[in-house]
Amino acid sequence: MTSFDWGSGTVTAVAVGCGTVCGLGLVAIGYGVMRGPVREERSGFGRRLIARLPADWTSRRFVIAVTVGLVVGALTGWPVAAVLTTVAALTLPGLLGPDRAAARSTERMEALAAWTEMLRDTLSAAAGLEQAVLATADIAPAALEPEMRTLAAAVRSGRSLPGALRAFAAEVDDPLADVVVAALVMAAEQQAGQLAPLLGELAESVREQVAMRQRIDAGRASVRTGVRVTVIVTLGMATGMVVFNRPFLDPFNTWTGQAVLAAVGGLFAASFIYLSAIGRIDEPVRLITPTAVTGTGVAPGDQP
Template identity: 85%
Template sequence: MTLSHWGAGTVTALAVVCGTMCGLGLMAIGYGVVRRSVREHQPGLGRRLVGRLPADWTPRWFVIAVSVGLVVGALTGWPVAVVLTTIAVLTLPGLLGPDRAAARRTERMEALAAWTEMLRDTLSAAAGLEQAVLATADIAPAALKVEMRTLADAVRSGRSLPAALRAFAVEVDDPLADVVVAALVMAAEQQAGQLAPLLGELAESVREQVAMRQRIDAGRASVRTGVRVTVIVTLGMAVGMTVFNRPYLDPFNSWTGQMVLAVVGGLFAASFTYLSAIGRVDEPVRLMTPATAGTGSGLGGRS
């Protein structure tokens, strides 16, 4: 369905639709930037849906994906190609690339275990909990360096240790960090004894979790490799036929062919989504969230 197959009215209508969509998209992006601070205090259905999108789907990347989709659509003359290409540009980099999120989380878990052991050793030297936190902040592992510096600054500025620890847990955003911080908060608020042995057990538990996570990541690596091979072969075949054997794809030039292409593309997208989902690990329930950190609920109630 090249441009020569369409009438002048159809081409004009398609150009108007594409231009309108691009204009509305740019307006939406601009509005989102301007109203971002307001939306943070007004959670709604739209904000919840946006919150579920991958973090790397930035407005700039979205504009690039739409632009690439429009270029492919103009070259092939297939409206469905615009949608499929846009979705592919948005999703395939994260699907085919290395699992940086898993590697980053494993690194932070190892850093958390090392910091817990530092606290245990410092407390064993008869230092108080607040002094131990301040002493270990300067020598914390690199993966937690920024969060530890923020924690130390909060304590030095006069903020209570339990409140600063809760904010630290929210910033680290890891279920295992919640467990460690819960023990520290209870010790700070209730003057619990035997904290050093407890921290030693927690550090050992975290290291066991790290080892288990590494085994899981090794299993997921084979799944991701299979996904990469499937996606690359499929896309390579489609691009090769489009470039070197275009007449073979002439049936897609009709509107019926476009509907078939949409169905086929949807099936491939569903299969790729399923392959990605079976390699995903569900995170445990968080003990600390921004709400509980602000109210101090569930961990002593005082801040």
């Protein structure tokens, strides 16, 4: 078996480690460009960079990805292979696996529509808005149960209903929830009439958004299936050549071969990032931003 002439094992390990760290930096920069702006309350370059990384990039996942990359780099003697393996271990599970984030978002939208309908029905029974919120908090859908418990506790503790609703919207962190909360806050502050019919229209609108999201998810499922097949075939072919026909890959034992391997891997990475970007759904602009609630949990001007 031909190996790349690095001089010593120490030099090889250092080269693989430096290449892996460099690759991680490039991945972080790439995801920072693709993701939306971070929240304004976060400051510092390090925090902004971490905030732009995917939420499922945990410390454990980083350690596993780097370890796998180092092992592949040591077995092949190719620093570029170590970098590409590390990047693949970080990104491919989220790209090829089930879209859990979209499923959770759809479930929360359905729960929001159900809660809005509960409020409408309770208000139709001549109950006040605060009483309706407290009554529906105990029977809220499971996807909104933690947030509803917090909302009910805030109202029962004596906090004003508008302030508690704004905190609820910040905790739910969903544009559609902002629309519902804005209508409730307006009704609580200005005693707006015809709130029950308005809530019915909002619930119907949320239901339509859920149906549209489900149609989009169904269309994206076929794309994700095609990507899975492409990635599995590509990785299987590469692994088979490394294991069963290593002499065929001897040209990659040179610096020129490493440069070609890096270019090919970069093209695959760019294509996968593009597929992920076009499959992402841009959320509407938030009506109630998290900065509306201060660090003490009380909105400006909100007094119990």
